[in-house]
Amino acid sequence: MVGTRTVRRRQEPGNAADVVLGIESTAHTFGIAIIKGHDVIANITDSFTTESGGMIPAKVAQHHGDVYPSILARALEMAKEKAGIGIDDIRLIAYSEAPGIGHTLRIGAAVAKSLALRLRVPLVGVNHCIAHLEITRLVTRASDPVLLYCSGANTQVIAYDEGKYRIFGETLDTGVGNFLDTLARDMGLGFPGGPKIERLALNASADGRTPILISIPYSVKGMDVAFAGLQTNMLHKLKSGEFSKEDLAFSAQETVFAMLVETAERAMAHVGKEELVLGGGVGCNKRLQEMCRIMCEERGARFYCPENQYLVDNAAMIAWTGKLMFERGGVRTAVEDAAIKPYERTDDVNVTWR
Numbered sequence: 001m002v003g004t005r006t007v008r009r010r011q012e013p014g015n016a017a018d019v020v021l022g023i024e025s026t027a028h029t030f031g032i033a034i035i036k037g038h039d040v041i042a043n044i045t046d047s048f049t050t051e052s053g054g055m056i057p058a059k060v061a062q063h064h065g066d067v068y069p070s071i072l073a074r075a076l077e078m079a080k081e082k083a084g085i086g087i088d089d090i091r092l093i094a095y096s097e098a099p100g101i102g103h104t105l106r107i108g109a110a111v112a113k114s115l116a117l118r119l120r121v122p123l124v125g126v127n128h129c130i131a132h133l134e135i136t137r138l139v140t141r142a143s144d145p146v147l148l149y150c151s152g153a154n155t156q157v158i159a160y161d162e163g164k165y166r167i168f169g170e171t172l173d174t175g176v177g178n179f180l181d182t183l184a185r186d187m188g189l190g191f192p193g194g195p196k197i198e199r200l201a202l203n204a205s206a207d208g209r210t211p212i213l214i215s216i217p218y219s220v221k222g223m224d225v226a227f228a229g230l231q232t233n234m235l236h237k238l239k240s241g242e243f244s245k246e247d248l249a250f251s252a253q254e255t256v257f258a259m260l261v262e263t264a265e266r267a268m269a270h271v272g273k274e275e276l277v278l279g280g281g282v283g284c285n286k287r288l289q290e291m292c293r294i295m296c297e298e299r300g301a302r303f304y305c306p307e308n309q310y311l312v313d314n315a316a317m318i319a320w321t322g323k324l325m326f327e328r329g330g331v332r333t334a335v336e337d338a339a340i341k342p343y344e345r346t347d348d349v350n351v352t353w354r
């Protein structure tokens with residue numbers, strides 16, 4: 001823990017930040033990670049969950065405020081145990097400043113600012129969506145991939161082009177994870193709903209049963225996707241009692257994942273990139289991974305998927321991206337200017353580190 005003793009060391013001049021502490025708090029997950037060089041030493045998270053119903057921003061923020069001291073303590077303990085790293089070895093604090101829920105972003109920013117002041121080290125604010133892409137480049141062999149980023153609030157197809165991570169396609173309304181979470185909630189299941197829908201979809205073909213692919217709207221508009229109409233349609237079908245939950249879950253997955261894979265493929269063809277990576281919690285879904293893999297095989301491209309701890313919201317990606325921004329991009333965030341940017345878009349950020 002930070003403790004009360006006087007901090008001995010200051011950040012050396014220059015751009016090197018060997019040990020970085022990252023903080024993630026854009027939505028339902030609070031996380032702290034410590035990285036050294038290219039190695040993730042500790043990556044601790046605690047996510048807000050419910051048995052039934054969705055998430056209320058103030059309650060999630062309270063969760064983050066409650067758990068952060070123990071998360072910090074666990075990350076520091078692990079760093080000490082695994083690499084002999086102590087709190088005074090930390091050379092940079094990186095935090096997720098955007099985009100996300102204002103209530104929860106504020107908790108992470110406050111923790112980051114107080115740690116930067118206490119340790120007298122620089123601070124860097126990181127865009128969470130970009131961090132999903134950068135951590136995937138670190139932990140897979142992908143060098144210049146198209147990212148299919150599928151989380152609760154976000155659904156975007158992103159790739160690097162001329163100084164920015166550009167959005168080539170995105171949802172016109174809600175994120176695919178929110179769509180799955182709402183469907184699960186309508187079925188009386190808790191949050192997060194994505195894994196519950198995945199399980200139901202698998203059960204649709206359990207015991208040799210053949211799942212029924214129910215016709216639901218397929219909503220791709222140019223490079224973009226939309227889920228709101230689909231959501232209403234599924235609710236009507238659920239209420240009608242005509243279909244089993246298993247078949248509805250199976251059909252929802254087959255339809256929305258096909259929409260996502262189609263836009264990702266179109267973006268790959270458009271920008272001429274031959275690598276696809278997945279990011280975001282929905283990327284944990286095995287059927288989505290399989291569909292991406294098949295699409296890439298068919299077009300002679302490569303598909304990379306990081307392990308789940310780097311797909312879901314995590315602080316390692318914030319620490320790593322902060323390190324890149326600081327060391328290679330010359331980015332610094334003065335404590336007095338450290339803000340939260342709930343609505344910042346991926347392509348608002350100048351990528352100075354590539």
Ligand code: ATP
Binds near residue numbers: 026027178192194312
């Ligand atoms: P962001 O702030 O980037 O929008 P987030 O808060 O939504 O992220 P993530 O951990 O990236 O957090 O994603 C959470 C989403 O992933 C939830 O909607 C959850 O239901 C979904 N999810 C998790 N596991 C699975 C799975 N196996 N299949 C489908 N969806 C999943």
Ligand code: FE2
Binds near residue numbers: 128151280281312313
């Ligand atoms: Fe995320």
